[in-house]
Amino acid sequence: MNNPFVTNGYVSAKYFCDREKETADVITMLLNGNNIALISPRRYGKTDLIRHCFSLPEISGHFYTFIVDIYATRSLRDLVNKLGKAILEELKPHGRMVWELFVNAISSLKAGISYDISGTPSWSISLGDITNPTISLDEIFNYLQKADRPCLVAIDEFQQIGKYDEDTIEATLRTYVQYCSNAHFIFAGSQRHLMGSIFTSPSRPFYQSVTIMNLPPIPKDKYREFAVKHFRENHKILCPEVVDILYDRFAGGTFYLQKVMNVLFLKTPDNGICGMEMVESAIDYIINFTADTYAELLYQLPEKQKEVFIAINKEGKARAINSGAFCKRYGLASPSSVKSAVNGLLDKDFITKERDYYEVYDKFFSLWLTKQ
Template structure:
């Protein structure tokens, strides 16, 4: 059992005891993967997609029988960057598993041979720069060749997969679909947080990945399960927390896992042993978090064009805003015109400051939203 000073983990995956619920989703994802299905996981960001994948990959049923690779492509903008990240992740994952594991991969990457060196203990080093990937399609072919001949079956999870739809290389989806389809030694998980983009990629008959995966929609963890999880960890540390505190937090952040964990991490830290966490401490913790992000949020706002800044503050004040180009909304928040609102909205959506759910728009980062309300 892993022991932590604070059980409310805010980054990465530590151990099953710090992972709340997701029993049904874990069982579903495992069943699909071990029965030769590829899976798309779709949910809002910070709902726990990556944690669920890591949790499954840590289970004996997977870790003892498969090589597992998790690549985050959120920051990638081209196929070259995708290939670079994929290769780097595979090598760093294989290195601790011994020479037999990594040697086959290094030998497969003929196009990048010059970019590898070996340290004093004989371990391979990824000394490549992005520019060393001269022919991304060739290197991608070599990586998939490795996946198809690896000495264990592989599981490859690609986080924020919707990014590939934005690459300038228009054939990326079709190219990946072809490789995935013919790679019988590997299963793939495609996780994404932009639901409309992920939906189009996997549900539209016009797209290459149409009907090629099983789809798992990740909703918020059940409130009762999360309340019990939080109270359990307070109890173990000889602390207590009122049910109403967790209940109101859950509602405030709509059950989005990361925000709950972030606030509870602070609450756990400031609650002395033998005492109870109460509602007054919640505002103290939220203020502490907002103050810690204040400089970052000020900089982000400063860098936004004026019209985008005005629209984001208007959406924030509205909470969940609809009919943004209507005369009523424009007049209420003294915005310039419907055409400038449309242009500003497009920019905010592209930068991920704003998200759309159904017909309503809201600020993506809930802490940013609270900070804006506090300051404007």
């Protein structure tokens, strides 16, 4: 690999930083029959942690593992489509006898499976083909129960189910999960308040049904050691204070650290030194690629949402945003209009809520906005 700072998915343990305790905890929980709710802000590396755990021999040698991202789903039909496709794609490398068992199990969707000239199947099902998603979901879980290996299913951005029109979806999934003894589940989510309400509210079906794990940032010293080592192994020198300043600036967010370190690595010549003087130009290099997109996103926002978005960005970690004081400070119309705008911004993922404060979700977007 030319650049050891991977910015797009999981490659191998060599390029995966730390998470030794979290890896051990996830493996132990799964091997002992537990379901897990894995919660952290987006871009902290939840999905890469899951892929890392699933790649280890104690898991990969004994389980079928499936990861399905439901971030873009809006209904049970969407969920069935994503889940079915993820299972088929994962089973294909295991050979015909393995994937055929799944294809035969999903009789309501079988007609939507196409085959290439070598007989390899593809998921060519459109949403219109899923005429009865409840039956199709039942078939998928029947497969999981009868599969010839135990299964591990990770559902990423699980909080999305709370936005489905079907108001019984949580109860339905909870029932299937409860009685599917051949499969265990990781429910990963990035919106802490929504995930918390799903798994910790006594009135919700998933209450007390999982082990909740909150994923913290990678410790600064571990990431510093990781970054310096990869520079050194490639005959480059990284000043440790570069990592420290970036870590603090991006609150330990793995995605942002990796993006900036990737650029710093490519801009550091062989046998060269990466020092503090390179940091700002590396960040600008990244932001400039996306500047037009950020400008267009901002332009498309309704005026009131735009005003509140800019105000939250100026505040950094915005607390008490429905107060008169916040409105007065930023010239906003009223607390009620702020509340409405915030709901819209949350729905579009422009901002995120963490405990008692709101902040701009994309830290590069925030930096671009600050420079305008």
